[in-house]
Amino acid sequence: MTALAGRRVGDEVLFYADKKFVAKARIIGLFDNHALAKAVWGTDEAQKTWQHIMALDNVVEFEVPAEPVLRGLGVPVPLRSLTLVGAEGRLRHLDMVDPAVSVQPRAKRPATGDGTTLGRNDVLRALANLKTHVKQQWPSRHKPITLLWAIGRLAAGQDRMVEWQTFRDEVGPLLRDFGLEESKVTPEYPFWHLRSSGLWDVQGVEETKSTPTPSQLTAARASAGLSRDAAKVLRRSLARAEAIGLICSNYLGEVDREELLSRVGLAGYASASGDLSEGPSDGGRAARRSRTSSAPVRDSRLVERIKVMYGHECQVCGSRVETMHSHYSEAAHIQGLGGPHHGPDQLDNLLCLCPNHHVEFDRLAIYIDEYWAVRRNSTGEVEYQLKRHADHVIEQEYLQYHRGLCGRG
Ligand SMILES: [Zn+2]
Known part of the structure; x- marks a missing residue:
């Protein structure tokens, strides 16, 4: 089917019905299954069917008029739509699918050193598809925690490759404090097995079938770290924010994000405004004002302008906080001024918000999608x-x- 050519695992697909986009989802698997396709969709006059099947995840429902989007993309309107099979129908067909056999594993990430360069999408896709051992329905946190630690090193300008003993001393305590409760502290696992992500290099150890033991790693003076390509991508601010947001939301939902990020030197990424000591609370702002160095300068005329423009009405909920003689609102930077975000102090990077929505926006509880809908991050609604x-x-x-920080990049 040429209409479906070029899809890749990790791509987003939009669902179209009644001249609207009604949902989006991410492709997590692609496979061909003629028998299943025939059972689901039937055949056309020429006995042809759609045999390319997508497995989808992260389904988010919404309603957006399709026409402006399609016109923007230069796609003729209206569209032909696909038939979707609901959950009940899917169960009927389930025995026709043998995922172990028919799902094509995503294309192998190019190994580093072979001249292929990883782009931002490749890195994010690889991060979204980490192979993690699942223990009592929770994915193991060894790899995601280790990746955050490695990104923290990049952010601090430290060396990419780290010797095993240093790795063990730094990552071990993180696994102990933030790993699953029943999980053993085995830094040698992520040190060795992160290679399967395609984002990780190990040097000094021969390829073996089993995980090298800590003493073998010590004897070999092995070192490991993000691959050159991955590091190059993750040095860029948008990709880094997206990667951190994605790792936290996909694998570390139950973890105290502020605590973990601050332990790996990425404290600022726990909020949209940046370093929490520079946050939107009054204490934070007072502290920022009194600081003499590296304090982001805020143009108070811009702050006034946006508040006046909206008459102090919150751009999210429309409410207006009354004071004795006037009204109160807050000017929120979308990409925070503080480190590590370093957003610009401009009107096109500002929102006028009520205090509640300012806090929710800043602490990544809500985000704004491509169609200006304000969504709750925990549910996507x-x-x-x-x-x-x-x-x-x-x-x-x-x-x-901001969406990147929210894990919605
Ligand atoms: Zn509000």
Whole structure:
């Protein structure tokens, strides 16, 4: 089917019905199964069927008029739609699918050193598809924690490759404090097995079938770290924010994100405004004002301008906090001014929010999608449509950065 050519695992697909996009989902597997396709969709006059089948995850429902989007993409309107099979129907057909046989594993990540360069999408896709051992329905946290630690080193400008003994001393305590409760502290596992992600290099050890023991790693003076390509991608700010958000939301949902990120030197990534000591709370702002170095400068005229533009009404909920003589609102930077985000102090990077939504936006509880819908991060559900003044241009690039932090990149 040429219509479906070029799909790859990790791509997002949109569901179209009734001139609207009604949901999106991520492709987690692609396979061909003629018998199943025939049972689900039947055949056309020429006895042909769709035999390319996608397995989907991360389904998010919404309603967006399709026409402007399609026109923007240069796709003729209206579209021909696909038939979807609901959960009950799927169960009927389940015995026709043998995932172990028919699902094509995603293309092997190019090994480093063979001249192929990984791009941002490759890195994010690899991070989204980490192979983790599942223990009592929870995925093991060894690899995600180790990757955050490695990204923390990059952010601090430290060497990419780390000797086993240093690795053990630094990653071991993180696995102990943030790993699953029943999980053993075995830093040699991520040290060795992260290679399967395609983002990780190990040097000094011969290829073996089993995991090398700690003493073997010590004797070999082995070292490991992010591959050159992965490190190159993750040095860029948007990709790094997206990677950290993705790792935290996909694998570490139950972990105290602020605590873990601060332990690996990525404290600022726990919030949209940056370093929490520079956060939107009053104490934080006072502290920031009194700081003499590296304090982001805020243009108070811009702050005034956005508040006046919206008459202090929150762009999320529309409410206005009353004070004795006037009203109160807060100007929120979309890509925070503070480190590590270093967003610009410009009107197109500002929102006028009520204090509650400011905190929720800053602490990544809500995000704004490509269609200006305000969604709750924990569920993906649309709660509001962002209110936008005709004179207020909001730059999507900054929202994209914020979504990255939310694990919605
Ligand atoms: Zn509000």
